[in-house]
Amino acid sequence: MGFGAKLAKLFGFRKTLDESFFEDLEDTLIEGDLGSRNAMEISDLVRDKKPKTEEELSDIVREALSDKISSTELMPVRGELNVYLVLGVNGVGKTTSIGKMAKYYTSKGYKVLMAAADTFRAAAIEQLELHAERTGTRIVHQATGSDPGAVVYDAITSALARGDELILCDTAGRMHNKENLMKELQKINRIIGARVKPENVKKILVLDATTGQNAVSQARLFNEAVKLDAIILTKYDSQSKAGALTQIGIPVAFVGTGEHYEDFKKFDSDEYIKSLTGK
Ligand SMILES: Nc1nc2c(ncn2[C@@H]2O[C@H](COP(=O)(O)OP(=O)(O)O)[C@@H](O)[C@H]2O)c(=O)[nH]1
Numbered sequence: 001m002g003f004g005a006k007l008a009k010l011f012g013f014r015k016t017l018d019e020s021f022f023e024d025l026e027d028t029l030i031e032g033d034l035g036s037r038n039a040m041e042i043s044d045l046v047r048d049k050k051p052k053t054e055e056e057l058s059d060i061v062r063e064a065l066s067d068k069i070s071s072t073e074l075m076p077v078r079g080e081l082n083v084y085l086v087l088g089v090n091g092v093g094k095t096t097s098i099g100k101m102a103k104y105y106t107s108k109g110y111k112v113l114m115a116a117a118d119t120f121r122a123a124a125i126e127q128l129e130l131h132a133e134r135t136g137t138r139i140v141h142q143a144t145g146s147d148p149g150a151v152v153y154d155a156i157t158s159a160l161a162r163g164d165e166l167i168l169c170d171t172a173g174r175m176h177n178k179e180n181l182m183k184e185l186q187k188i189n190r191i192i193g194a195r196v197k198p199e200n201v202k203k204i205l206v207l208d209a210t211t212g213q214n215a216v217s218q219a220r221l222f223n224e225a226v227k228l229d230a231i232i233l234t235k236y237d238s239q240s241k242a243g244a245l246t247q248i249g250i251p252v253a254f255v256g257t258g259e260h261y262e263d264f265k266k267f268d269s270d271e272y273i274k275s276l277t278g279k
């Protein structure tokens with residue numbers, strides 16, 4: 001549930017905005033995964049603006065949130081090679097999102113290629129191959145355990161030879177060896193950077209909407225390794241706790257709302273804020 005209903009209730013119970021109101025307000029915002037900094041900031045804003053009605057209160061909260069969340073449109077440059085490097089920890093929905101993006105961009109007339117640079121598990125390569133087959137997308141892969149950098153290099157060579165416009169690059173996301181993972185991603189990023197125009201390379205982090213506060217530390221970590229351009233928010237269908245997005249400060253491009261290819265749409269920040277505040 002969005003915290004809008006709770007806000008309304010909170011306000012409805014009180015005749016005056018006393019200290020306990022502000023405590024409850026901050027708690028509600030923190031429970032909504034907005035983080036303590038945002039919660040305090042919004043609470044201070046409410047103090048200043050002294051809303052007289054429920055409606056005014058939620059307007060203040062909505063306005064504050066709209067400064068903290070933005071959307072971005074990812075559109076590859078036509079006739080040039082673009083690379084979307086898809087990042088994130090295991091299980092967030094990277095491979096699935098690549099399948100969805102392949103369908104999305106192919107339907108817009110782009111020539112798309114998939115690169116299976118999650119070489120750690122055989123299943124990961126097979127899963128991407130299945131998406132390639134189902135969406136009619138060409139794929140470059142090597143054997144399990146091969147160097148992900150070499151897969152990416154091959155994919156770029158192949159795309160340049162064939163005139164492909166977009167490489168969707170899958171990556172491994174195992175976290176038990178953070179240092180190695182980040183080094184590997186930086187290496188892949190360097191290989192891409194050496195052959196593709198920097199403005200055509202997008203580093204996209206996939207976050208699971210149900211993970212709450214954890215998403216904030218994942219974003220921080222990946223952003224330190226490679227500067228992120230956009231976020232894809234997956235699993236925004238079930239009981240998602242997507243309030244954490246307001247703490248991340250990286251624009252959101254797409255949301256995944258289910259397991260099928262059609263369950264994928266451009267992120268709409270107004271709609272998102274409405275779903276958070278329940279208005
Ligand atoms: N409900 C739902 N499930 C998703 C979504 N995206 C991915 N999944 C599921 O999450 C699981 C992990 O996805 P996968 O793409 O393999 O994650 P990866 O390890 O990051 O590549 C799979 O069972 C997917 O079907 C989504 O937007 N909504």
Ligand SMILES: [Mg+2]
Nearest residue numbers: 094095118124
């Ligand atoms: Mg995967």
